Amino acid sequence: MLESYLTWLMEELATAGSSLLDLRKRVSLWYLLSAVGFAFVVFYWRYGKHGWQRLLPYVSPKVWLSRSSRTDVGLWLCNRLLLALLIPKTLTHALWISGLYYYWQKQGLTPLGLGWSTTWVMVLFTFCYVIADDFSRFFTHWCLHKVPMLWAFHQVHHSALVLTPFTVFRTHPVEGVLFFMRSLCVQSVMVSVFLVLFPNQVSLWQIYGVLVTTFLFNVLGANLRHSMVVLSYGPRIEKWLISPAQHQIHHSTDVAHYDRNFGVLLAIWDRLFKTWLPGNDQQTLKFGTGRAIDRTGVIGHWWIPMMDCADVIRHGVAKRCRNLKKRLTIREP
Amino acid sequence: MKKTLLSLLVACSTSAMAAQSYEFGVTLQGYDGSATSSVSYGGQIARHALHNSLKKVAGKGDQAQMNTYLSSTEAGRVILDPVSKDGFPVKQSKIDELSSGKDLLSSAYDGVITGWPGNPTGQELLEQLVDAAAKTKAGYDPVNGYDYVQLISKFAMGAVFYNKAVNHYLEEKLEADQHPNNEAYKPGTAYTGKEHVWDEAFGYFGAPANGLSLSAKEVVQITKQNPEVFAKADANGDGVVDLKSEMAFAHAYYAASVDASAGTNYFHTIMQAFVDGRQLISDAKGKALTDAQRTELKEYAAVIATAWQQVIAEAAFKYAGSVYADLEKIAVIEEAHGDVSKAYRNYVKHWGELKGFALALEAAGRDLGNAQAGLDRLIGFSPVLFGDAQVVALDGKGGFVQANAGPMQEYKLNMIKVQNLLAQSFALEAKLNDKTAGMSDVLEQLNAAAQSAEND
Structure with missing residues (x-):
């Protein structure tokens, strides 16, 4: 029993560790390095030979060895x-x-029979899939911030004091699970x-077994979103694509930055939902929620959200009870 | 330069020596008999002939005859299939000419089969199927939706041939203390312990010895005894096809059949691994195999076992598609108020093939993980019948108990799920009669089982 449990434990941890070499994972070493390469080129182009110094926070031991980072x-x-x-x-x-495949057919959905080549179908499916996937990520994220019961859990992600x-x-x-x-x-x-x-x-259109957009997104510095390196794409591109600097604004403690830049890949959803803010290379931000959870470990990050969620439910129930009582009182002659 | 030329010559001569046919000389040290070949798998071919003959008599429903080919070891049994045909004569006409005293039942899987009501062992299930077939007309039970000819044949191939080869000869018998290579298999034989163990597994696969020089289509036609391929089948040119070494049986036929339709390479993959493994044993020249040699041999065995399992799963996949298509036809005929009896007969036949192959996957003691429970539940104990009923259990007297299973046409969804389950669980390549529109390929791309909780 113990032996099989330990085997399972080691297998799961080994699989987690294998993410570091798996091109399907954002934290793959290749993407961690490609992010540095991408940022180096951009900073050199913008700031010349001293531009590389802006990359120093990416490898700062102070950041990587901090309690926040260890909790990650x-x-x-x-x-x-x-x-x-x-x-x-x-x-x-x-x-x-x-x-669902069976259900749609029962509802009368049939093949379009357009005679398109498989390549065109692949391009169309990849395009539609990426759009749907990106919007669903945006909307889930939006809900995680707007619904108090969900924010109780999402605060874990925002409790990071360093990225x-x-x-x-x-x-x-x-x-x-969500x-x-x-x-x-x-x-x-x-x-x-x-x-x-x-x-x-x-x-799906894939490169090295990875969805083409995910591959490009990761190669071109997706890891900088969660880092202390500030890199903006510039005002024109940021209207369409979310830059690392824009995502860092999303993590900012500044009240003016609350509930901004929920997007992952595309910025259009934030513009539609009026939550879009541009970033810039010079921005200086503080991160965290400003609550006790910021300074707890794994157990605290599992436990506090449950308590907060219970509080939200308790307050919700109490409020409903009060409203009901009020309505009943008004109706009484 | 000289060294390069020498090594090239050695490489060329080695590759020239590598076997292209399943024929190997005697390596047993101290052997002083007259035999020149160490290959022997007559007992396995006898069982193939028993299986083919059993399938013939199962369609007649005569229990005594069925038992003759299932469980009896009596002398004088006639081979009912394959028999000589115009343009395709076969050498043997009696089971004893292949090997005497052989039966199918005692070699069948004796573990539990969860996919049949009552959880019988493989051996019990074969007996039950034969008993039940004897109570029907021509092996067809329209009330419960069983085609016993198909159920018996497809399951027997798995429970006997696949099981004995993969679960027995290519597994436990490869251990160092089992039939070592530096001893005769039995006193007086011309072959070593390991040579014969490997040969027995090869015999159960059912491929002709010259399989590597045949195309998949030719192998299929040999089984069908097509006179056009007789010259290819009669490898030694003696004017008759020797069932012992020149005929294609059972899963070798199915592997070739899948390859011929889909362009896959199951037959030659298995065949090559058998030949390479046997070459490795021959190269040991009658000495005990070293640990390194046995490790390499086990790698060939693993290739065979995996591809063999895939062949059975490919067959199940194909017939799940046929069952789906049959249900579509039944719906169309019903809507037009036509006669569904022929379509229903095909539906039962194809279900029997699907179920037989699915049960065969269970019959070799290999861990199928979630796939086993999934296949059992999705396929059920019978097809969904008219009146939306399905066999769900056995009663106290061994009769089948039916219960409502939901609309008959909804069983099509189960077939889609079965195809996805098979494709994902066994990494199928051919996927004939695919009714999922290529779903498993997309699922593989999506890497649906990703486990990390990643924020954005």
């Missing part, structure tokens, strides 16, 4: 073990997609619809 890594590994138990490993997506690429894993397990469900919904709908419309032609 702790949450990454501990969440991995917990989610391995919470989220079914295989076939969930296959079952949902199978069910490192591993802050991407700074997440409450409940939020991890992300899984988001991906399940988007993938099930997109894949099932396209399979009916273009049978045997659906595939």
Whole structure:
């Protein structure tokens, strides 16, 4: 029993560790290095031979060895073990997609029969999938900030006092389950619809086994979003793509920056929802929530959100009771 | 320069020596008999002939005849299939000419089969199927939706051939203390322990010895005894096809059949691994295999076991697609108020093939993980019948109990799920009769099982 548990534990941790070489993971060493290369080129172009100094925070031991950074890594590994138990490993997506694929056909959806080549179908599917996926990420993120019960869990991500690429894993397990469900919904709908419309032609445009946009996003410095390196794409590009500097604004403690820049890849959703703010290379920001959770470890980051969520529910119930009482009192003659 | 030329010559001569046919000389040290070949798998070919003959008699529903080919070891049994045809004569006509005293049942899997009501062992299930077939007309039970000819044949191939080869000869028998290579398999034999163990596994695969020089299409046609491929089949040119070494049986046929339709390479992958493994044993020249040699041999065995399992899963995948198509046809005919009896017969036949192959996957003691429970539940104990019923259990007397299973046409969704499950669990390549529109390929790309909780 103990032996099989230890085997499972080691396997899960080894799999987590393998992310460092897995091109499908943002924290792959290749992307960690490519982010430096990308930023180096941009800074050299903008600031000349001293531009590289702006990259120093990326490798600062003070940042990487801080308690906040250690909590990032702790949450990454501990969440991995917990989610391995919470989220079914295989076939969930296959079952949902199978069910929906069958349902659409029953509802009368049939192949379009346009005679398009498989390459065109791949391009169209990849485009639609990326748009749907990016919007769903934006909207989930927006909800995590706007719905108090969800913010109770999302505060974990915002409690980081310093940002490192591993802050991407700074997440409450409940939020991890939400992300899984988001991906399940988007993938099930997109894949099932396209399979009916273009049978045997659906595939994603990939580079080295990675979705083309994810690959480019990661190669071109996605890891800088969660880092102390401030890099703006400039006002024109930032209207369309979220830059590292814009995401850092999202983490800022400044009240003026609250609930801004929810987007992942595209900035258009923030513009539509009036939450868009541009970034710039000179911005100086402080990070964190300003609450006690900022200075706790893994257990605190698992526990405090549960308590906060319970508080939100308790207050919600109490408020409803008060309103009901008030209404009943008014109705009494 | 001289060294380079020498090494080139050595490389050329080595590759020339590498076997292209499953024929190997005697290596047993101290052997003083007259045999020149160390290859022997007559007992396995006898069981192939028993299986083929059993399939023939299962369609007649005569229990005594079925038992003759399933469990009896009596002498004088006639081979009912394959038999000589115009333009395709075969050498043997009696089981004893291949090997005497052989039966199918005692070699069948004796572990539990979870996919059949009552959780019988593989051996019990074969007996039950034969008993039940004897109570039907021509092996067809329209009330419960069973085609016993298909169920018996497809399951027997897995429970006997696949099981004995993969679960027995290519597994435990490869250990150092089992039939060592520096001893005769039995006193008086011309072959060593390990040579014969490997040969027995090869015999169960059912490929002709010259399989590497045949195309997949030719292998298929040999099984079908097409006179056009007779010259290819009759490798030694003696004017008859020797069932012992020149015929294609069972999973070798299915592997070639999948390859011929889909352009995959299962047959030659398995065949090459068998030949390479046997060459390795021959190269040991009658000495005990070293640990390194056995490790390499086990790698060939793993290639064979994986591809063999894939062949069975590919067959199940194909028939899940056929069941789906049959249900579509039934719906169309019903809507037009036509006669569905022929379409229903095909539906039951294809379901029998699907179920037989799915049960075969369970019949070799290999851990199928979630796939086993998934296949059992999705396929069920019978097809969904008219009236939306399905067999769900056995009663106290061994009769089938039916219950409502939801609309018959909804069973199509189960077939889609079965195809996805098979494609994902066994990394299938051919995926014939795919009714999922290529879903498993997209799922693979999406890497749906990603576990990390990543923020944005």
